[in-house]
Amino acid sequence: MTSSEKIVVVGGGCAGLSAADTLQRAGLDYVLLEAGDRVGGRVGNRTNGSSTWAIGATMTEPQWETTGQYLRELGILDEVRKVRTQCFGMWDGQRTWYLTLGRGMRPAQLWHFLRGALPLSVYLQAIRFGATVLPHLVKAGPASRKYDLSWLSRLQATTTAQFGRRHGGPEFTDRILGPFLATMVLGRTTDVSIALPLATLALMRGMRTLEGGMASITDALHDRVQDHVRLSTPVEEIVVENGAVTGVRTPEGVVAASAVICATDAQVARRIIPALPGRMADDLSACSYTSTYNYVFGLERRVVPDDFVSLMIPESEDSILVRAFDENCGAFGQRGPRGSGLMHAFTAGWHDDTLVAMDEPTRRRAVISEMQRFFPEFPDEPAFTDVIRWDRALCQQSPEQLEAMTDLRGHLDDVEGLHLAGEYLFVNSTTEGALRTGRRAAEQVISRR
Numbered sequence: 001m002t003s004s005e006k007i008v009v010v011g012g013g014c015a016g017l018s019a020a021d022t023l024q025r026a027g028l029d030y031v032l033l034e035a036g037d038r039v040g041g042r043v044g045n046r047t048n049g050s051s052t053w054a055i056g057a058t059m060t061e062p063q064w065e066t067t068g069q070y071l072r073e074l075g076i077l078d079e080v081r082k083v084r085t086q087c088f089g090m091w092d093g094q095r096t097w098y099l100t101l102g103r104g105m106r107p108a109q110l111w112h113f114l115r116g117a118l119p120l121s122v123y124l125q126a127i128r129f130g131a132t133v134l135p136h137l138v139k140a141g142p143a144s145r146k147y148d149l150s151w152l153s154r155l156q157a158t159t160t161a162q163f164g165r166r167h168g169g170p171e172f173t174d175r176i177l178g179p180f181l182a183t184m185v186l187g188r189t190t191d192v193s194i195a196l197p198l199a200t201l202a203l204m205r206g207m208r209t210l211e212g213g214m215a216s217i218t219d220a221l222h223d224r225v226q227d228h229v230r231l232s233t234p235v236e237e238i239v240v241e242n243g244a245v246t247g248v249r250t251p252e253g254v255v256a257a258s259a260v261i262c263a264t265d266a267q268v269a270r271r272i273i274p275a276l277p278g279r280m281a282d283d284l285s286a287c288s289y290t291s292t293y294n295y296v297f298g299l300e301r302r303v304v305p306d307d308f309v310s311l312m313i314p315e316s317e318d319s320i321l322v323r324a325f326d327e328n329c330g331a332f333g334q335r336g337p338r339g340s341g342l343m344h345a346f347t348a349g350w351h352d353d354t355l356v357a358m359d360e361p362t363r364r365r366a367v368i369s370e371m372q373r374f375f376p377e378f379p380d381e382p383a384f385t386d387v388i389r390w391d392r393a394l395c396q397q398s399p400e401q402l403e404a405m406t407d408l409r410g411h412l413d414d415v416e417g418l419h420l421a422g423e424y425l426f427v428n429s430t431t432e433g434a435l436r437t438g439r440r441a442a443e444q445v446i447s448r449r
Contacts, residue, residue, distance in 0.1 A: 007445060008033060008248050008257040010235045010272070013041020014431050015421040016263035017221040018066070018438030024225055026446045032225065033250065035234035040218040042393070043431060046296075048384050051336035053296050053327050053344070055388050057214045057431045059083070063205040064432035066439055067217070074220040076210070083207040083331050089304065089311040089324075089374070090117045090175075096374050098305050118175060125169030126176060132167040137202050149202065149427050152195040156402040160197060161189035179312035182322040185429055186290040186346055187396040188315060196397040199427050209333050214431060238262060238418065240275035245417035259448075261441045263421040263434075265289065265392050277414050279407065286404035287424050289392035291349035292322070295367050297382035299341030303375045307331040311374060320355065321370050322348040343378070345371055349393075360387070395429040419444055 007023060009016050012034030023030045038044065042056035060067050062082075071077045085104035089096045090113070097117035100109060114123075140151045155163065160181060164173035173189055180197055181187050210216045222229065237249040238260050247256040262269045266287030270276070276284070309331050311324040328335045328342040336342050345367050347355055355363055364385060371378045395401070405425060412420060419441035426433025 006031065006255065006257045007259045007261070008255055009261045009263055010238065010248060011041070011263035011268075012036070012039035012222075012229060012231070013263065014043055014218060014434035015423070015438035015441075016041075016261070017218055017225065018070075018435040019261045019263055019421055019442040020225040020228060021221050022439045022442035023445065024228065026442075028446065028449070030228055031255065032229045033233045033235055033248065033255075034229060034231050037232050039222050039229060039231070040215060041434075042390070043214045043218045045213050045215045046386060048298060048386070051298055051328070051340065051342055052213070053335060053342050053386070054213045054215070054332075055294070056390075058327065058332055059207050059209055060214065060431060061203075061205060062208055063203055064430070064436075066436040067432050070217055070221070070435060074217065074224075076212075076216050076220060079211040079216055081209050081211065081333060083209060083307075083309075085307040086207070086309045086331055087305045087307045087329070088309065091311065091313050091317065091374055092117055093314075093317070096311065098308075100305065100307065102307075104307060119171065121169065122171045122175055125172035129164065129168030129172055133198060133201070137198070140202055147203075147427055149195070149199050152198060153406070155198065156193050156195040156406075157399045158194050159190055159399060160192050160194045163194035164189060174316050175312070175314045178315035179310075182313065183310045185394040185396045186292050186322050186349065187394070188350065191288075191398055192396050193399045193402050195402055196428055203427070207331075209331070211333055213332075213335075217431075217435075235272055238273045240273065240415055240418070243277075243414075243416060245415060257417075259417045259419065259445045261419045261421055261438070261445065263438055263441070265422055266395070266424045267392060269420060269422070273415075273418070277411070280411050280414055283404040283408035283411070286398075286400045288396055288398050288401060290394050290396050291352055292390050292393045293347040293355060293363065293367070294388045294390060294393075295345040295347075295364070296327075296386040296388075297341070297343045297345070297368075297371070297378075298336070298384040298386075299343060299379065300383050302326060302329065302339060302341035303343070303377040304329060304341070313374075319370060320347055320351045320366060321374075322346050324371065324374065340383075343371065343375075343382075346393075395424045397429065 007030035009032040020032045044055045085102040087100045099113040164177045235248045245260045266284045270284040308326045308329045323346040421437040421441040423433035425437045
């Protein structure tokens, strides 16, 4: 590659912005092509009056190295807030029980929750599950801090449902593991590898929020690279000839390039690179994503306790909702007027056949009715409603995908000049994975100049 040859970054989400920023700091010529009319991908903010809410990611974690580096480099480290108190809701089939953990925990509430929210069998099965996994987590601690999760390789072919029922029990899997996965990736225990929840437990060091939401990172990155960004420019094909990238095809024509960083999700990457070698194509095809309608309801009066971060809905409920939380409850910072609510409700992708067939007013009414089942004080008519459809919300880390990604990592150099980036290449589906793989892909381009 000569200094005059163009580098193309495809996709303006976290991975693409991270790659672009890395290339820019190295002084290289590049262009970032984004199909939509905004950058950020599954990170961003929307506003109604004095309320602002996230579209996509809402929190990060202190162990994420690349995220921490960007917070420092972009001068926004002072926006970070430690989440010291978290309130969880547990649905028992008849009512929602609340449990506050951390600084706001009260012994009386904890005792009340333990006595009523869950049957004794769940606690016994949880002890059994913990006795199985805790030694592995302790042993893997130092390696996990370096993102080395090779100790999970022998478990990645097992679903969470299989492992949970075998080493815990059916009630524990239904009421604890199921809602945990719903919170993480909007997925089900039958679809997600046990490696995901175990990796999350091994890596987690708490939760952090940013005053401006996670969009503080993507907005600041965009400010640095915006002169190289072309919005509303979909890439129809990354052109590969004789085993090497030659450019990208857009509706406006072909952009010649000898290096392309494909920073889209795995399914888009597979579609726009038709000439991929069979092994790489098969591996990308194995990546699956959850889907959802993310409703956001503005409430004049909050209907959940302070610091409410997640509703735990058992899988056996087969609800049309898979997750709910209030972004203006305190845990996420002040995102609207005090005392008001910003309730997020995520629909379950396995109900898409029913939900997609509804018109929007009918679907909205169905979601509100379900919210009222879990939160009786939820109003018939919220102050405002926003809805975002995600066909590919989060990479759900199925057993098939984890096996495929292990194989793909050995074939990332099979096409000369092609570099892949995205959270699907990381240990779990996070903004850290996108930022980290984007930066790494750009560093590979730089090293080969």
